[in-house]
Structure formats: structure tokens, C-alpha cells
Amino acid sequence: MNFYIDKLLLWLKDGNLRTLQFVNDKVNVITGNSKTGKTAVLEIVDYCFCGSNETVVISHEHIGENVAWYGLRFTINDKVYTIARGAISENGKFSPDYYFSQMGEIPEIPYAKLEEDQIKSVLEQEFSIDDNVTIAYGGRSVRKNTRLSFRYFQIFNTLSKDIIANGKMFFDKMTLERYRDVWPQIFDLAFGVIDIDSIATQKKINELQQEISVLEADKKKLGKKAEHTNEKLQLLIKQAKENGLLDEALPFEKAVGHLEQLIADGASRFSSNFSTEQEYEKLENERSKIALQLTKLRRFKRSYNKYKDSLRDDEDALRPITYLQENFSANVQGEYRQFLNILAKELSNVRKAIHEKRPFELDIERRIRELTARLAAFDDQLSRTAHVDYVLIPTAQKLVSLGEIKAEYKQLDLSPLDLSQIDKSIGEKSKELELLEVMYSGTEDRRTLIIDTLNEYIQTYISSAKVALDEYGEFSAWFDYKNQRLTLKKSKSAITAKISSSSDHLYLHLCLFAGMHHMLLSENSLYIPSFIIIDQPSIPYFNNSEYDYKESEDKLSNKSDWAKVKNIFKLWNDFYTLILKQKKHFQVIMLEHVSENAWVDCEHIHLVEIFDGIDNALIPFVKQETK
Incomplete structure (x- = not known):
């Protein structure tokens, strides 16, 4: 999906419009000192695209207290849109007010124009999501056959500072159960493991499984009801035998007939009720x-x-x-x-x-x-x-017992149990289900093939980062689909490496996302926007966040780490060299804390702005005039 952000827009409460201008087909770098609002760029993008307080954190101090509206002007599938969202209140309440222009117009002052659901509907069309793109696999937090949200696909578009050097988690928002539940289908759709027809097949499989479950539950319920009736009938026969109404030696089937006749005709003749051995x-x-x-x-x-x-x-x-x-x-x-x-x-x-x-x-x-x-x-x-005592039972007592038994007998549902129709329906639906499952069975093989291909794309960037990965530079990519993570293994080894270095974890994230987006571009994926926001990838190399960005090279405790910092930019520069040859388009927005000489040898880097915290920041400082 062709996508890039043209401008980030902040309508400030003082009446000014703060604009950050980005370009496509470049690594757009915003660098500078800490506490100047760089990380907020990622959060603002998420907020504008209908983010919730589960995923978005924008500081009220200095940013929230100064912004009246947050906005983006972006291009998607050759269409230009502008979206803006109202301010977040001091107590953290997210605004329901949205401005939306399908012509890309930037208003002087935004105003509430569309409801969130209406905006989602427009965006989901651009993400190729309609009523047929539903949740086929399901999970505890999401129901099968419900429509997918475009926001699920955006897990491929951010690498926050909390994730980028994390050894156990490779995707943002995976702390939320619903994102973990939909991950398999998001991956499978994005990379072409499944398509709309596959989803329709899976949906029909889900429906048939549900229908068969209902029929089997009905059958079980009817069976239990018949079993309960039979138990009640056995107890009535036992009671009749013990009270001298039926011969104790009668087997159950015959006793049922005698009991029915006794209830219908009345006490014309009672049993002697004695037998040699009970x-x-x-x-x-x-x-x-x-x-x-x-x-x-x-x-x-x-x-x-x-x-x-x-x-x-x-x-x-x-x-x-x-x-x-x-x-x-x-x-x-x-x-x-x-x-x-x-x-x-x-x-x-x-x-x-x-x-x-x-x-x-x-x-x-x-x-x-x-x-x-x-x-x-x-x-x-x-x-x-029945346990019969060898004593004579008075006729009056027998008549009383007969009355009690007759009353309980009339409460029983003795209609014959016919399960043939249910069994027929289960059989027909099971055959249909079996045929559909055979049709769907190729999914696992296709997923294996696609993951093998993805590993090849990732390997391209492991080779690019060979020096930065030190002893792991010669290892092979091994993407773990089940656990949503990338690891490495030696050639011809069945054991994956135990990696503990935050620098290596950083490069695993970068190689994974570069490889994924390269493959997604090559395969013309319909669902994943062609951009990524990366927040402070150099963070593993700096122990102290309080330093002047211009002196970043000198602040490294390990001087050899500067080459690894430079390799971050080289890796994405190599990415652009490859995709531009394929005539593909992509945008990287990188939020950094290093000096400009970190990318001096790279041709595909565009410096957006420097937030030095003195002359510039996301929210401009108000300077006092000297008298």
C-alpha cells in the first residue's frame, strides 16, 4: 500500500500552526536533545489514526497544554487526506472530535466534521478492508467472523523506544491481548498466506463447526432428557414392586408395560409380589x-x-x-x-x-x-x-401408592426419542466441513514457504549489519512465527542463538522490519502502509540520556560503538538503494539523539529539523525580548 506522511500539524493554543514537513523515499531524521518532543511525533501519529489511551501516551506538560488540535496530512494510494483530532484534556480524556478532508485541505482552525466510525470506514477502504476481511482465527479477546480494524495492521509501522532493543518483544502493542490474538491473521493476510477467498472458506468452516456443535449439544440434551426419564421410570417401577403393585420378578421392559396397563385400567388385580429369589x-x-x-x-x-x-x-x-x-x-x-x-x-x-x-x-x-x-x-x-419385604401389604396402602405413582407417571415425557434427523444433519454438515478443511489445508505449507522467503529478505540486512552484529554477523535469520520474534542460528544448526546484548537486539529489530517491508513492497501488499517510524535506535549505546546531541560521538563510553550507530543509517540507506531500483516507494521517520556526522556518508537521509531545546523543539519556546 503506497503511503507517506506529508506534514505533521499542531494547531497551538496561541493561534500558531506548527508544521513538520516530511518527504517520501527518504529516511526523515529529527534529531536533537532530550525532552524536546521527538518521541511525541510517534504518539501523535498514533493518536490521529484513532488511537486509544491503551496505546497512546502524550505528555500534558509542555505538549498537551499547548496544543488545541493534532493533525496529519498524508498520501495513501495516490489520494491526499488531512486528519485532525481535538486536544487531550488535562485529566487524560481523549477527544472524540475529528476534522477530516478527503482533498487534503489544511484548515486555519479545525472543527469537528466526522465521527470516528466514519473516518475508520474511509481509511479501511484504503486499507482494502471490507465486510469480507473478518477475524477467521479468533481468540479470547476477539470474536471470530468480526471485521478487522485497520489499526491492527499498523503494528508493522512503528518501532518505539520501548521495543527497539527488547530481546523478547518485537512488535508494539503486543502487551494488549487482542493484538496478540489477531497477530496470526494479520501476518497471514499481510504476507499473502491467506486471501479473501481463504477467509471466506475459514468463515464457512467456523460456521459449520458452530452448527455441528449446536446439533451435538441438542442431541446430548435430548439424550440426557431421555436418560432422566428412564431413571424416573425405573424408580416408579421399583416403588410399584415394593408396594405390591407389580410382580417383583418382572424384567424392566415387561414391568413398563404392566405399569402402563395398571395406570390405565386401575387396580383390577394386584400382584402377589413373592418370588423365590429377588x-x-x-x-x-x-x-x-x-x-x-x-x-x-x-x-x-x-x-x-x-x-x-x-x-x-x-x-x-x-x-x-x-x-x-x-x-x-x-x-x-x-x-x-x-x-x-x-x-x-x-x-x-x-x-x-x-x-x-x-x-x-x-x-x-x-x-x-x-x-x-x-x-x-x-x-x-x-x-x-426393588427390595421387597415378605409381608402382606394392605389393599388401602396399595391404592394410595398407586395414586402417587400415577401422579408422577403423568409428569413424564414418554414420547419416543428420534435422533435420526439430527444425526442426518450432523452427517451432512460433517462431510461439507471435511471438504472445506481439505481446501484450506494448504495454508500451513504456504505459510512455511513465505516465512522461508521472509528469512531470505531479512538475511540481506543481516549481511548489511554484519560488522555491527559482531560474532552473529555470519548467522542465518530464523523468524519465529508463533512467538512473533526474530532470532539467529548457525548454518546447518537446529539450535537458535541465545542473544543477550541490547545492541544485537536492536539490529535484530532493524533487520526484521527492513526485511519485512522489503518483501511487502515486492509482493505489493494491500494491507500494510509503506512507512515506519523508528524512535531512538541508538539508545543501547548511550548510558546517559542527558547529553548534547552535537557531542554524541564523544559521549560514548565504548568508542567503537560509533561505527554501530553509523551502521543504523547505513542499513536503511542500503534498504533504499535496493527498493528504489525496484521502483518501490517507502518512508522512514527516524527520531534520534545523535549528531549529523552519523549519516554523513548516506545519500538517502533527509534532515527534517534539529530539536536542540534552545532555538527549536516540537513546541517552540517563547523567547523573552531583551529590553
Whole structure:
């Protein structure tokens, strides 16, 4: 996406318009002393592009207290726009007021013209984002199938001073969960791993998975309902048998029919309810056998554990033998030496017996688990089986019981359970899902190929920074997609380097972003603007931030570091040499704290302004006239 910032605009409260003029196809350097507003340039750009207080920090002192409107004039896809946003209040409230001109007009005084959502809609069109560009992967903080914001793609456009020498984090805003959640899709879209058709396929996959989940949940719900009804029916049959209404010996299926007839016809004839051996007694006998087996196994296990404990006691008692053999064996002869050897062998046997797992130990554990499960199953079955006492039950009591059972029976939903339609729908949707997943399965292979290509682009800039990277200059680029970071590895090695130097971390960031943007330009990416703002890349080399920028070379504690500072500018100069040959366009805005001789040999550097803090700063100083 062709993009560059033409002007940064500040409408000051004193009525003046502060302007910073930038150019395209150059490294636009703003250098100077600390506390002059250089870092605020990055924050102002983020603020104007609908930034929130989660991502933007603009100091109220000196900057916020003097600015009425913040603005940018920029070119995107050969169209010129001006955007401005109202002041941030003293208590930190961000302004909802936006001025927006689709002709690039710079007003004398901005005024609220469009809502934020309207501006986002215009910008998202330029970022090639429409209703089809949705979140396909999802995460805890973002919902699948919701529209992507253009702001997510801007993580490729800044290297703040908090990130640039960070060994663990390579992209701004990754402390926010939603940015971490959308990272895979932002990368995949930007680099062409997926496209609109892929998103549509993934969206359909998500929808089918959701529909199948709903159907399976409905099926499970109906199954549980039928299971609950069946349990209630078993309890009613148990109650009927125990109260002399049904023959105790009737199996469940027949008992259901008899109960239905009993409820429909009334008490024309009650069961004698006596049988030679009740089902309950059979189950109870079986349960007792299992309980006995389980008790024996547990007793054996307890005894065996006691035996093992006694062996550990023996080991403790024999442990000094090892010390005696190691320290005094040369001085012991004859029967004493033979005695020590016997004890040492006994210690070895004891240790072997302690640590050796015999097959029967594993089998005991398995048998205990099996029998415990069977015991629980018998307890459940017993709770639903009638236990009939051999006594005569008065007819009046039987009639009362019948009335109670009849009332509960009528509450049951006994309609037949037909899951065939749900099963058919699940089957059809599963087949459709399988076909779509086969279509989408090539994504992983394509991502691997693209990351390999990205590593080649990054390697170009590792070669450019070879001297600055010291011992890592001959290493190969290895981009970690999952963890969003670049590392290095030796040729033909499967192990990545453990890098701890902040200077090396700085260059890893620069090489990664130069390589990424070179590839994005070459591939004509639709989603990533062709610019980057880099804040104070030389920061790892200066221990003290309070120094005059003109004396930066002399302030280095390690004099050889000046070559590394100069290499920062050389790397981006090399970047321009390569992309301009391809007739590609790109803008770098670099906020620095070093003198002009750091880039004296570079042809693609444009000095925007020097913020010396005396004659110039982002917010001009008010000079008192001498009387």
C-alpha cells in the first residue's frame, strides 16, 4: 500500500500552526536533545489514526497544554487526506472530535466534521478492508467472523523506544491481548498466506463447526432428557414392586408395560409380589463378592507397601557401607573385607528390590480400579432395584401408592426419542466441513514457504549489519512465527542463538522490519502502509540520556560503538538503494539523539529539523525580548 506522511500539524493554543514537513523515499531524521518532543511525533501519529489511551501516551506538560488540535496530512494510494483530532484534556480524556478532508485541505482552525466510525470506514477502504476481511482465527479477546480494524495492521509501522532493543518483544502493542490474538491473521493476510477467498472458506468452516456443535449439544440434551426419564421410570417401577403393585420378578421392559396397563385400567388385580429369589438379592450377592475381592487386594497392597517400607529401613541401615568401601577398603583385609563385600551386595539387592516394579504391582492397581468401578455400577443398579419385604401389604396402602405413582407417571415425557434427523444433519454438515478443511489445508505449507522467503529478505540486512552484529554477523535469520520474534542460528544448526546484548537486539529489530517491508513492497501488499517510524535506535549505546546531541560521538563510553550507530543509517540507506531500483516507494521517520556526522556518508537521509531545546523543539519556546 503506497503511503507517506506529508506534514505533521499542531494547531497551538496561541493561534500558531506548527508544521513538520516530511518527504517520501527518504529516511526523515529529527534529531536533537532530550525532552524536546521527538518521541511525541510517534504518539501523535498514533493518536490521529484513532488511537486509544491503551496505546497512546502524550505528555500534558509542555505538549498537551499547548496544543488545541493534532493533525496529519498524508498520501495513501495516490489520494491526499488531512486528519485532525481535538486536544487531550488535562485529566487524560481523549477527544472524540475529528476534522477530516478527503482533498487534503489544511484548515486555519479545525472543527469537528466526522465521527470516528466514519473516518475508520474511509481509511479501511484504503486499507482494502471490507465486510469480507473478518477475524477467521479468533481468540479470547476477539470474536471470530468480526471485521478487522485497520489499526491492527499498523503494528508493522512503528518501532518505539520501548521495543527497539527488547530481546523478547518485537512488535508494539503486543502487551494488549487482542493484538496478540489477531497477530496470526494479520501476518497471514499481510504476507499473502491467506486471501479473501481463504477467509471466506475459514468463515464457512467456523460456521459449520458452530452448527455441528449446536446439533451435538441438542442431541446430548435430548439424550440426557431421555436418560432422566428412564431413571424416573425405573424408580416408579421399583416403588410399584415394593408396594405390591407389580410382580417383583418382572424384567424392566415387561414391568413398563404392566405399569402402563395398571395406570390405565386401575387396580383390577394386584400382584402377589413373592418370588423365590429377588433380583435385589442376586445383585447384592454379586456386589458382596466384588467387595470381598477388593478388600483382599487392598490388604495385599497395604502389606506389600509395608514390606517396601521395611526395605527402605534396611537401606538406611546399610547406607554407611558405601562410605566405608569408598574410604577404608584399602585398609581392610581378610574376613572384615569379605564381610563388607557381603553387606555391600545385600545393600545392592535391597536397592534393586525397592526400585524394581514387578508386573503384579501394575496388575493390582489395574484390578483395584476395575473392581472399584464395578462396585460403583452395582451400587447404582441396586439403588434402582426393588427390595421387597415378605409381608402382606394392605389393599388401602396399595391404592394410595398407586395414586402417587400415577401422579408422577403423568409428569413424564414418554414420547419416543428420534435422533435420526439430527444425526442426518450432523452427517451432512460433517462431510461439507471435511471438504472445506481439505481446501484450506494448504495454508500451513504456504505459510512455511513465505516465512522461508521472509528469512531470505531479512538475511540481506543481516549481511548489511554484519560488522555491527559482531560474532552473529555470519548467522542465518530464523523468524519465529508463533512467538512473533526474530532470532539467529548457525548454518546447518537446529539450535537458535541465545542473544543477550541490547545492541544485537536492536539490529535484530532493524533487520526484521527492513526485511519485512522489503518483501511487502515486492509482493505489493494491500494491507500494510509503506512507512515506519523508528524512535531512538541508538539508545543501547548511550548510558546517559542527558547529553548534547552535537557531542554524541564523544559521549560514548565504548568508542567503537560509533561505527554501530553509523551502521543504523547505513542499513536503511542500503534498504533504499535496493527498493528504489525496484521502483518501490517507502518512508522512514527516524527520531534520534545523535549528531549529523552519523549519516554523513548516506545519500538517502533527509534532515527534517534539529530539536536542540534552545532555538527549536516540537513546541517552540517563547523567547523573552531583551529590553
